[in-house]
Amino acid sequence: MTVFTEETRARAREIIARYPADRSRSALLPLLHLVQSEEGYVSPAGVEFCAEVLGLNKAQVGAVATFYTMYKRKPTGDYLVSVCTNTMCNVLGGQQVYDTLAEHLGVGHDETTEDGKITLEHAECLAACDYGPVMTVNYDFFDNVDAQTALDVVDELRAGGRPMPTRGARLCTLKEMAVQLAGFADERPGAVADGGPGEPSLRGLRLAEQNGISVPGFDPNTPIRSKAEADQAAAAAKAKAEAAQAAGAAANPPAADRKPAGDAARAQQRNLKEAEAQK
């Protein structure tokens, strides 16, 4: 049974302090990420720890922990390799990437290699369809992968290297990533600055820039109307419209048979114009 370190306990207190005092249960998701940062998964001890610091029972914590995909229920490797196999990435080659990795690593979905380096999973849409097919390592992106580039990445990871993601920060371990997921800053020098925008993100912008297109008429000093002014303007517009309508209806009353008097369109138009002119 793991005894969580004093550092983890201090972090837990910091997490709980982010939320209103009588709403400490809001800290449960970050706390579950936190226990994964020490153990690599949510163990029975992790569940007990969360229950203890929040004053919940273990069943309440367990029910939440088992609901979310990112809380792992058995030990994980240093690197979680997630391959998107949702429709778009799938048809662009993502399924082949996943199948190749599974065969090469000798593991299936949510399984870890014997050397404890890599956990493989097929993931649902990772919100990078313009870079498809994509995979992530500890949730940082490797874009436009194919079977070979994906193999190169996992081989380098197993050999102790840390390939640089296409977008995102330099890699850390899955446990280190869990600290960030618990809401703590990435303290590694340069990590926040890593990863500039990729071309697909900028394509529309580049087209606009190359063709000298911008949205005209933007004046940052445009005054904010007070609500009273806006209400007045709206009321005036409404009154004007109503007057026009009333004038139109008076000159062109509904027929005795109560059917809509819509036939004399030209007459109505004329009446509306007259009403406008009277204003």
Add this chain to the structure above:
Amino acid sequence: MTTPRPETLAKLTPVLTKRWLSPDAWRIGTYEKLDGYAALRKALKAHPDDLIQLIKDSGLRGRGGAGFPTGLKWGFIPQGDGKPHYLVVNADEGEPGTCKDLPLMTHDPHSLVEGVIIASYAIRANRAYIYIRGEAVHAARRLRNAVQEAYAKGYLGKNVLGSGFDLELVVHSGAGAYICGEETALLDSLEGFRGQPRLRPPFPATHGLYASPTVVNNVGTIASVPYIVLGGADWWKTMGTEKSSGPMIYSLSGRIANPGQYECSMGITLRELIELAGGMQPGHNLRFWTPGGSSTPLLTAEHLDVPLDFEGVAAAGSILGTTATQIFSDQDCPVYATYRWLEFYHHESCGKCTPCREGNYWMVRVYRRILAGEGTHEDLDTLLDTCDNILGRSFCGLGDGATSSVTSSLKYFKQDYLDYIEGRTAPKLSDKQLVGAH
């Protein structure tokens, strides 16, 4: 590759995406040089009610898929009720095909933070949360850094810029559940529960986070606010259409020459978007596409000229959704595409409502059978019947969304199904993948 015509190029409206070209815009110093936090200074001098009115006047509608008028939503928050108010940003981007919020938060996180402060001031909230998808780690890194910088500069915390207004902002990472993009499930998740949708009414405007008045808005919605505060409602309405105002980030993926993000005036058509994206890939002809993610019914080449605004897409029998246009060609199979989406809904159903939980489970199995060449004509009726029993019979939109691609693909591509069933198309799934399909 073709060059877009000038009239098509003129539909590009770089507003929310503009700072992405400045590689350091995620740093507060650069952001401030690019108009950053000018809107906040301006907003703090106005009365909160005037800001709500401004957003109403702009016609801004939610960018998360439903298109609800934002100013109206803010106006629903009861004022002077003595209860704490909350602003919650839905940054749980996960609708298949959707990929606009992650780059925004990664490359221009301060625009979201600034929007959060203005919106919180308008609805009188002293606590705000950004619920960001767990997997979006780099966007979260940049966002947490931006929040830290904003605190250090006095834009957040006690007495924001000496205005007397206090605001605490927490960036809260999710843990991998698509359903938490549904606003009431998100609130449950933020309270530390399983992310399952709540029955409405009551609505979050009166009983949201911690049963208090809460506004839940998408990233793009909140990031639009500083621009409206600066440029005014009339300027905002120079873009888009009468009922769908402003710019919109269209996310193009799939069989086009240049997939990516194209921020355009709302109401642009797919034909024009494909033109901007350099045309289809060589050897590919458009066959089917989603206008706004996998929960929106499929459209076809017949719909190339449908205006992509809330009304236009609805008139064509689909939904604008998140403007995630996933473009498939004659080399892609609509039956297989639908099957993969259904696997997704089956995996992501939270299990609360029987029609969604059981219906998706069984439909996946029917699809596997069809794709393995063992389907029957009766299976097609079973699919439609199952959809009938899911649509409108679940708490939230996930169930409805799951049926979209099934019913629309059966409507437009029934022959593709029959080709599997009658043996004209070779089976796409092997026996191994069919385990448990019967």
